[in-house]
Amino acid sequence: MSWKWEYAFGAEAAARTAPADFLAAVSQQAEELVRAAEALHVHGRGDEGTDPEGGDIIVSGGMFEYQVVVRSERVYVVQITYLGF
Template identity: 80%
Template sequence: MSWKWEYAFGAEKAARTAPREFLAGVTRKADELVRAAEALHLDGRTHREDDPKGGDVIVPGGMFTYQVVVRSERVYVVQITYLGF
């Protein structure tokens, strides 16, 4: 298994209507989060502790909320908010 990110819950549905430029910003930041998680947790499948706390990331046009699930080697984007700024 290798680290990846994906939309979860209603974020996937919201991403269908969000502007392309905003989603490109979400993708760039989510990719950065994946690289950081992979560097911190070399073999996530053997992780036995609690998952780290997720957070909010501001991107041009809005923000998104993410959660890292180490044993699954995933960063989940659980909510996106397009504000148009």
């Protein structure tokens, strides 16, 4: 298994109605998070520690909240907020 990102919970439903340029900005930043998590957590599925604290990232048009789950090798986008700026 390799590191990936995906929408979780209600973020997937919210993504269906968000503008494409906003979703592209979210996707770009999520890909950066995946690369960082993969470099930082090289043991991935074999990791025995706790998952790092998630966070918020501001992108063009709004923001999103994410969570890294090391043993699943996933970055989950758990909430997106389109503000239109």
